[in-house]
Amino acid sequence: MGWGVPVAMLGQIYTMWAGRGLPIAASWPYRANSVCWNVGNHTGAAQAGAGPVGEIRADCGMICAQAKPFSFRTEAHMTTEERLQALYAKMEELSTRSVGYPVNQDFDYSELLPFMKFSINNVGDPFHESNFRMNTHEFEREVVGTFSDLMRIPRDDSWGYVTSGGTEGNMYGLYLARALFPDGIVYYSEDTHYSVVKIMSLINARNIMVKSQNNGEVDYDDLYEAVRVNRDAPAIVVTNIGTTMKGAVDDVHKVRDILDDLAVNRLYIHADAALSGMILPFVDEPQAYGFDSGIDSIAVSGHKMIGSPVPCGVALTKREYVARVSRSVEYVGVLDTTLTGSRSALAPLIVWYALRKHGLDGYGRIVARCLETAEYAVTRFNDSGIPAWRNRNSVTVVFPRPSEEVVHRWSIAPYEDIAHLIAMPNVSREQIDAVVDDCLR
Numbered sequence: 199m200g201w202g203v204p205v206a207m208l209g210q211i212y213t214m215w216a217g218r219g220l221p222i223a224a225s226w227p228y229r230a231n232s233v234c235w236n237v238g239n240h241t242g243a244a245q246a247g248a249g250p251v252g253e254i255r256a257d258c259g260m261i262c263a264q265a266k267p268f269s270f271r272t273e274a275h276m277t278t279e280e281r282l283q284a285l286y287a288k289m290e291e292l293s294t295r296s297v298g299y300p301v302n303q304d305f306d307y308s309e310l311l312p313f314m315k316f317s318i319n320n321v322g323d324p325f326h327e328s329n330f331r332m333n334t335h336e337f338e339r340e341v342v343g344t345f346s347d348l349m350r351i352p353r354d355d356s357w358g359y360v361t362s363g364g365t366e367g368n369m370y371g372l373y374l375a376r377a378l379f380p381d382g383i384v385y386y387s388e389d390t391h392y393s394v395v396k397i398m399s400l401i402n403a404r405n406i407m408v409k410s411q412n413n414g415e416v417d418y419d420d421l422y423e424a425v426r427v428n429r430d431a432p433a434i435v436v437t438n439i440g441t442t443m444k445g446a447v448d449d450v451h452k453v454r455d456i457l458d459d460l461a462v463n464r465l466y467i468h469a470d471a472a473l474s475g476m477i478l479p480f481v482d483e484p485q486a487y488g489f490d491s492g493i494d495s496i497a498v499s500g501h502k503m504i505g506s507p508v509p510c511g512v513a514l515t516k517r518e519y520v521a522r523v524s525r526s527v528e529y530v531g532v533l534d535t536t537l538t539g540s541r542s543a544l545a546p547l548i549v550w551y552a553l554r555k556h557g558l559d560g561y562g563r564i565v566a567r568c569l570e571t572a573e574y575a576v577t578r579f580n581d582s583g584i585p586a587w588r589n590r591n592s593v594t595v596v597f598p599r600p601s602e603e604v605v606h607r608w609s610i611a612p613y614e615d616i617a618h619l620i621a622m623p624n625v626s627r628e629q630i631d632a633v634v635d636d637c638l639r
């Protein structure tokens with residue numbers, strides 16, 4: 199054993215002590231002159247006289263810094279400014295190679311920054327008065343109005359609010375369904391988002407997972423069979439309007455036909471439209487997705503196609519259902535119809551601003567461009583001998599799981615033997631070329 203190992207151990211012990219148990223992300227051992235620091239530690243190293251700022255390494259996304267043994271500074275020793283700068287550099291760098299998750303990063307909300315100085319809060323029902331008046335309920339109502347139009351339900355018949363994300367939207371739909379049908383059985387497919395399984399245990403609902411087809415769509419025969427043997431119980435069906443991994447859309451008409459055929463008339467259909475809820479309203483020939491096709495509630499994410507820098511979403515349902523769960527809370531003077539009490543007032547403002555800035559025509563153009571980019575990706579993969587495909591009207595491009603290096607480098611989402619990239623507005627053809635090239639390497 200040379201000196202390197204004990205020195206590295208010493209360094210580690212010191213780091214743990216200095217960081218007082220905080221996780222330290224520096225790359226050890228510490229014996230080489232040129233070490234690979236993550237961005238968080240890089241600033242510290244530079245401050246300690248460790249040498250000039252290095253390049254960001256193309257292979258691991260880390261910054262290479264010249265460091266002298268024992269000239270270490272940990273996160274705990276960095277100033278606030280240094281920490282924030284380091285975080286900013288890391289985000290800026292990572293954002294250029296994020297193609298695997300459905301987040302639209304093409305936005306500018308600087309006009310909303312002044313509102314960060316107020317403690318604003320949308321507690322309570324956005325359609326009801328509140329004693330806490332520093333809210334953006336008015337803007338939230340406009341968002342709900344626009345979503346009512348998009349999801350094909352008359353504004354007077356709809357009710358909704360801006361949630362903390364897709365999970366809360368799903369939870370809201372299923373919470374309502376359970377209030378309407380306490381003895382209902384929830385059916386969902388293998389490809390349904392994991393939030394639904396968690397919600398089942400939260401609301402303690404009887405539930406049955408049914409099979410999926412290869413393209414991610416629910417297996418209608420299996421659904422038929424599952425409902426048939428339980429036809430005495432109300433059916434609560436979660437339909438996927440764009441599955442997480444394959445962007446598949448369950449056919450709401452077929453689901454309704456199954457329930458009709460089995461004479462199940464106590465039923466509720468929730469649509470999880472996290473991503474495709476902002477795609478299908480803008481395409482020429484959408485699959486069924488809205489209230490006109492028989493759904494009872496829908497959840498759409500705000501940080502996906504809309505492009506919010508904070509996670510959020512929209513939950514929408516029929517106004518008549520909400521009375522079943524509402525109650526008034528005197529001390530804040532609100533109607534308690536939402537899942538959480540205090541709610542972000544910034545998120546509704548962000549979604550409102552995005553809708554206002556782009557307009558629905560603008561989103562139509564954005565979606566059209568994303569679909570073209572997705573098709574480009576499929577062609578590019580296939581031309582390179584890599585089998586890739588996508589569902590109709592989907593921006594999710596499925597291909598065989600690449601190496602861990604490629605997954606890491608491009609923030610690609612893998613699942614078993616497949617992976618996907620998602621052609622969001624900020625994903626360029628050049629990035630797709632680079633991903634394909636990396637997969638071939």
Ligand SMILES: Cc1ncc(COP(=O)(O)O)c(C=O)c1O
Pocket residue numbers: 362363364365366368391393440441442470471472473499509510511
């Ligand atoms: C289909 C689907 N539903 C629900 C969710 C949950 O959304 P969130 O992460 O906003 O809670 C996701 C997230 O990716 C999703 O893909």
